[in-house]
Amino acid sequence: MKTRWYKDAVVYQIYPRSFCDSNGDGIGDLRGIISKLDYIKDLGVNAVWLSPIYKSPNDDNGYDISNYREIMEEFGTMADFEEMLEGMHARGIKLIMDLVANHTSDEHEWFVKSRSSKDDPFRDYYIWRKGRGKDGKRPPNNWTSRFGGSAWQFDEATGEWYLHLFSKKQPDLNWENPAVRREIADICNFWMEKGVDGFRCDVITYISKEEGLPNGKFNPIMCGDEHFVLGPRYHEFIRELNKNSWAKFDSYTVGESTGVTFENAPECIAEERGELDTIFGFEHMCTDMYMEVIPHKFKLPRFTAVLSKWQSLPESCWNTLFLENHDQPRSLGRFTGDFGDKRYEAATMLAVAMQMQKGTPFVYQGQEIGMVNCKFRDEDYLDVMARQVFSIAAKIPFGKAIARYCLARRARDHARTPMQWNAGANAGFTAGKPWMMLNPSYKTINVEADKKAGEKSIYAFYARLHAFRRGNEVIKCGSYRQLDKKNKSVYAYTRSHEGKTLLVLANFKNKTSKFKLPPELSSGRAVLSNYPDSALSAEVSLRPYEAAVFEINA
Ligand code: GLC
Numbered sequence: 001m002k003t004r005w006y007k008d009a010v011v012y013q014i015y016p017r018s019f020c021d022s023n024g025d026g027i028g029d030l031r032g033i034i035s036k037l038d039y040i041k042d043l044g045v046n047a048v049w050l051s052p053i054y055k056s057p058n059d060d061n062g063y064d065i066s067n068y069r070e071i072m073e074e075f076g077t078m079a080d081f082e083e084m085l086e087g088m089h090a091r092g093i094k095l096i097m098d099l100v101a102n103h104t105s106d107e108h109e110w111f112v113k114s115r116s117s118k119d120d121p122f123r124d125y126y127i128w129r130k131g132r133g134k135d136g137k138r139p140p141n142n143w144t145s146r147f148g149g150s151a152w153q154f155d156e157a158t159g160e161w162y163l164h165l166f167s168k169k170q171p172d173l174n175w176e177n178p179a180v181r182r183e184i185a186d187i188c189n190f191w192m193e194k195g196v197d198g199f200r201c202d203v204i205t206y207i208s209k210e211e212g213l214p215n216g217k218f219n220p221i222m223c224g225d226e227h228f229v230l231g232p233r234y235h236e237f238i239r240e241l242n243k244n245s246w247a248k249f250d251s252y253t254v255g256e257s258t259g260v261t262f263e264n265a266p267e268c269i270a271e272e273r274g275e276l277d278t279i280f281g282f283e284h285m286c287t288d289m290y291m292e293v294i295p296h297k298f299k300l301p302r303f304t305a306v307l308s309k310w311q312s313l314p315e316s317c318w319n320t321l322f323l324e325n326h327d328q329p330r331s332l333g334r335f336t337g338d339f340g341d342k343r344y345e346a347a348t349m350l351a352v353a354m355q356m357q358k359g360t361p362f363v364y365q366g367q368e369i370g371m372v373n374c375k376f377r378d379e380d381y382l383d384v385m386a387r388q389v390f391s392i393a394a395k396i397p398f399g400k401a402i403a404r405y406c407l408a409r410r411a412r413d414h415a416r417t418p419m420q421w422n423a424g425a426n427a428g429f430t431a432g433k434p435w436m437m438l439n440p441s442y443k444t445i446n447v448e449a450d451k452k453a454g455e456k457s458i459y460a461f462y463a464r465l466h467a468f469r470r471g472n473e474v475i476k477c478g479s480y481r482q483l484d485k486k487n488k489s490v491y492a493y494t495r496s497h498e499g500k501t502l503l504v505l506a507n508f509k510n511k512t513s514k515f516k517l518p519p520e521l522s523s524g525r526a527v528l529s530n531y532p533d534s535a536l537s538a539e540v541s542l543r544p545y546e547a548a549v550f551e552i553n554a
């Protein structure tokens with residue numbers, strides 16, 4: 001049944017709210033996506049991951065779902081959805097939906113009923129507890145929300161607290177309840193029967209909480225993890241869901257797996273486990289952030305050491321490759337330093353460095369034209385996480401300045417400014433007033449300008465890279481070996497398969513870097529490069545952000 005098509009796929013992620021608005025209300029929508037299907041196809045990707053499009057009050061832009069079987073009104077109708085899906089399939093593009101199953105919206109009817117009375121049949125769909133202290137006015141334990149503050153909210157109606165590991169409008173579902181697990185399987189089946197090809201499973205590693213919900217080790221930012229990341233029944237729950245839904249289809253699943261380590265990843269994704277097909281590991285994204293929020297200096301060897309480690313997963317596991325998504329700042333600048341006028345070179349260098357590794361690459365909307373972070377004033381931040389950070393910071397000395405410093409580098413808002421289609425009004429994103437400010441860079445960075453850039457089109461480079469990857473057995477299956485692991489400027493590795501070797505050189509610096517090669521790797525021809533005349537020798541001089549793939553002479 002399973003063809004494992006994802007092993008030869010590149011996935012494009014769409015954050016629908018910010019992609020393309022078709023009706024001038026300032027909000028991206030499904031018809032906007034339909035109008036861009038050829039743009040997506042011509043990029044040479046063969047799957048789309050769509051961030052949530054279900055009915056939602058949008059406390060967390062759709063990651064708070066109030067009805068899993070309906071389309072958010074602002075995004076369109078079920079008929080639009082079906083047309084979009086058909087349009088994708090007709091172009092050879094699969095569709096992966098976002099499955100947000102750790103929590104729902106507090107406006108979901110399950111929660112409305114659940115909070116109404118302690119005896120309601122839906123009470124046990126969520127995690128309710130009495131408070132601590134004589135009057136029960138202290139939260140049941142010390143766990144923190146991933147957005148800051150306590151993970152518990154007191155509810156007047158019944159005088160108890162409910163757990164929310166994200167915003168208080170995102171109550172956690174109680175997976176201990178078999179009825180909840182059946183509901184989630186039914187939801188997956190509902191969409192797969194419509195023809196959807198798989199799921200990206202939102203914070204899926206949080207679904208099983210330790211019995212008794214014990215206090216976490218002291219940690220002011222993220223407290224309690226050890227009691228719910230890959231909790232006691234996690235594997236059992238996922239195997240059950242796989243059996244009752246995903247395994248019945250030729251599906252692909254990728255789990256957002258905060259907290260999964262290289263050591264325990266195989267328990268989550270090895271083929272024989274019958275759980276998830278792949279995960280997003282975040283270790284490489286943490287090499288320039290402490291606790292995922294506090295920025296620190298990017299150092300190439302620290303970054304490539306993590307990438308190389310994950311390349312050595314056991315044969316029965318499959319990797320994902322990514323530098324961006326809707327929760328991360330833009331990769332340009334972050335991993336390249338100040339690129340000055342070398343935006344094309346820096347963007348394409350990152351593409352080569354990531355995509356020549358073994359695994360399934362993910363490209364986030366705008367990455368294919370080299371979109372960059374935005375300069376925000378305090379009031380420009382709209383994300384629930386940024387707002388929460390500011391409100392907590394306001395209570396501590398210098399808090400605001402620290403929050404500003406961290407958010408300028410870390411905010412999720414950077415990835416969410418509208419897609420930049422052209423240099424015209426509102427970057428061609430909308431005919432109305434955009435729901436979120438545009439990055440002023442759209443005057444120069446936009447799809448139209450990029451396409452006109454000819455040899456220096458980032459989009460065209462991505463398209464070439466994707467065409468080059470497709471069906472290439474060395475890239476798909478070849479063994480991976482990093483060269484000169486301590487190199488501070490150049491990321492170099494080989495991929496080898498059945499007597500063929502590809503050498504990848506990527507200069508992460510905005511200056512020339514020299515790189516010495518052993519004799520067996522010093523002759524061959526460039527098969528892909530972001531400079532027109534990359535060449536191999538015993539000591540290669542790589543120009544600013546030069547990245548090239550060489551086929552080594554046997
Ligand atoms: C995931 C999503 C993020 C969301 C959170 C809660 O991390 O990627 O955008 O805020 O889950 O659903």
Ligand code: CA
Binds near residue numbers: 021
């Ligand atoms: Ca719209």
